[in-house]
Amino acid sequence: RPGPPRPHVVLVASPGAGHLNPMSELARRLVAHLGLAATLVTFPDLSSAAAGPHASAPSAQSAVLSSLRDAGVGTAVLPAVPLDDLPPGVRVEAVFFEMIARSIPHLRAMLVHDAAAPPLSALVPDFFCAAALPIAAELGVPGYLFVPASLAAIHVMRCAVELNDADGDAAAAVGDGEYREIPAPLRLPCGVSLPREDLPDGLRSREDPMYGRFIEEGRRYRAAAGFLVNTFYEIDPATVEEFKRAAEQGAFPPAYPVGPFVRSSSDEDAASAAACLEWLDRQPTGSVVYVSFGSAGALSVEQTAELAAGLEDSGHRFLWVVRMPSLDGANNNFAATDQKDDPLAWLPEGFLERTSGRGLAVAAWAPQVRVLSHPTTAAFVSHCGWNSALESVAAGVPMIAWPLYAEQRMNAAFLSSEEGAGVALRLRAGRDDGVVVGREEVAAAVRELMEGEKGRAVRRRTGDLRQAADMAWAPEGSSRRALEEVAGRWKAAAIGVGKDKQ
Numbered sequence: 001r002p003g004p005p006r007p008h009v010v011l012v013a014s015p016g017a018g019h020l021n022p023m024s025e026l027a028r029r030l031v032a033h034l035g036l037a038a039t040l041v042t043f044p045d046l047s048s049a050a051a052g053p054h055a056s057a058p059s060a061q062s063a064v065l066s067s068l069r070d071a072g073v074g075t076a077v078l079p080a081v082p083l084d085d086l087p088p089g090v091r092v093e094a095v096f097f098e099m100i101a102r103s104i105p106h107l108r109a110m111l112v113h114d115a116a117a118p119p120l121s122a123l124v125p126d127f128f129c130a131a132a133l134p135i136a137a138e139l140g141v142p143g144y145l146f147v148p149a150s151l152a153a154i155h156v157m158r159c160a161v162e163l164n165d166a167d168g169d170a171a172a173a174v175g176d177g178e179y180r181e182i183p184a185p186l187r188l189p190c191g192v193s194l195p196r197e198d199l200p201d202g203l204r205s206r207e208d209p210m211y212g213r214f215i216e217e218g219r220r221y222r223a224a225a226g227f228l229v230n231t232f233y234e235i236d237p238a239t240v241e242e243f244k245r246a247a248e249q250g251a252f253p254p255a256y257p258v259g260p261f262v263r264s265s266s267d268e269d270a271a272s273a274a275a276c277l278e279w280l281d282r283q284p285t286g287s288v289v290y291v292s293f294g295s296a297g298a299l300s301v302e303q304t305a306e307l308a309a310g311l312e313d314s315g316h317r318f319l320w321v322v323r324m325p326s327l328d329g330a331n332n333n334f335a336a337t338d339q340k341d342d343p344l345a346w347l348p349e350g351f352l353e354r355t356s357g358r359g360l361a362v363a364a365w366a367p368q369v370r371v372l373s374h375p376t377t378a379a380f381v382s383h384c385g386w387n388s389a390l391e392s393v394a395a396g397v398p399m400i401a402w403p404l405y406a407e408q409r410m411n412a413a414f415l416s417s418e419e420g421a422g423v424a425l426r427l428r429a430g431r432d433d434g435v436v437v438g439r440e441e442v443a444a445a446v447r448e449l450m451e452g453e454k455g456r457a458v459r460r461r462t463g464d465l466r467q468a469a470d471m472a473w474a475p476e477g478s479s480r481r482a483l484e485e486v487a488g489r490w491k492a493a494a495i496g497v498g499k500d501k502q
């Protein structure tokens with residue numbers, strides 16, 4: 001007699017490499033380690049959508065999806081939805097939320113009406129796709145939210161929601177136009193205090209047009225059966241404990257730290273990736289500072305020149321992923337349409353010649369996970385995107401925190417504080433948009449991290465956390481056990497459904 005059906009989990013990843021990559025790794029592990037069937041649903045590749053971001057990243061999405069299929073994970077792409085009625089200049093976050101909202105009926109049709117689809121055991125949208133949770137309720141399966149950011153970011157969302165939602169009573173909720181401001185400084189469970197400028201974009205001020213959108217999204221979080229978070233217990237135990245307490249009181253869904261999910265992207269342009277790695281092979285062990293601002297970070301022309309001069313003055317070796325500078329003051333180029341120009345042409349005159357031999361500048365993209373785990377890489381000047389931070393910690397590479405947008409300043413505060421992770425030095429300047437970080441500050445921070453006393457403490461702490469990150473997915477490791485616990489529940493429910501049908 002055939003056994004019970006393999007429980008089937010559908011995961012929904014919002015646009016962007018920083019969301020898709022860790023979720024695809026979750027999907028892969030659900031199949032490879034936990035014996036589930038999984039399908040990852042994505043949105044149409046953004047490079048063809050109205051916002052046109054990530055144009056300088058190699059077409060990430062299709063490569064990630066094809067590597068997933070090789071690993072036995074099903075994939076599906078939602079149909080494109082029209083977005084051309086959005087006002088010009090609308091923020092990329094607003095485009096994301098709108099695209100997701102307009103896609104929900106298609107997702108529902110895919111899950112509820114497609115008779116050919118295997119029956120569902122759980123639905124796992126990511127933290128921007130909480131609008132999909134009612135579909136889980138409709139189907140009578142648990143809906144868990146995947147969080148590709150830190151658990152502290154969800155804590156901030158919870159604070160914002162509770163502040164605006166009297167006793168969780170939606171009827172008494174504060175409505176549009178009269179939101180209450182998050183009080184600052186906001187103390188995180190780990191003890192780090194966030195001044196207003198370190199709150200995530202959109203949540204810094206209730207005047208921000210995104211504030212209400214985030215509150216709305218956060219309110220939906222209450223309907224989740226739990227959060228599956230790309231983090232691990234030891235990097236922020238206080239926040240995990242705080243979520244445990246809140247869940248016991250029924251105040252907020254429980255959180256399961258199930259990461260870190262670190263994977264080499266399968267989308268790398270082989271030739272340029274090889275050029276980076278071959279250059280690293282020729283450098284002395286522990287000598288190279290890797291510099292990158294993620295998939296969309298952008299510096300001004302003036303800031304690019306100061307960074308170049310700072311790297312040159314530091315005297316250290318470096319591998320710098322240079323992206324097109326922004327000419328309009330934006331700190332990201334999500335909305336950039338023309339990415340065909342050569343960013344290296346914007347470097348200061350003579351810089352490449354003067355640093356040749358000890359510095360390598362590459363245009364737009366490097367095989368980051370492999371760069372970080374290369375034995376010659378010793379430090380990472382990073383925009384503090386959460387994936388980059390986890391990849392750095394998992395490779396035991398300390399950081400210089402240079403946050404730009406989204407929740408990166410909050411990450412920088414957490415990563416650079418002793419009460420937090422303590423794995424980064426934070427630049428003094430660069431706290432406000434528009435402030436240029438001077439060459440002296442860049443050079444001093446690089447020297448401190450590579451040679452100084454403070455740098456030594458940060459390097460030691462990074463080494464300790466690296467071991468904890470390694471252990472998290474060892475047999476009996478904390479993250480593996482947490483995911484096994486959740487998957488066990490899905491399996492038990494699926495067997496129950498199977499019995500009902502017999």
Ligand code: UDP
Nearest residue numbers: 018294295296321365366368385386387388
């Ligand atoms: N990445 C990469 N090469 C680059 C820049 C980024 O492989 O030159 C990868 C990086 O390893 C990470 C992701 O892109 O997995 C960026 O995610 P993160 O959360 O750090 O930042 P985001 O780009 O979402 O701001």
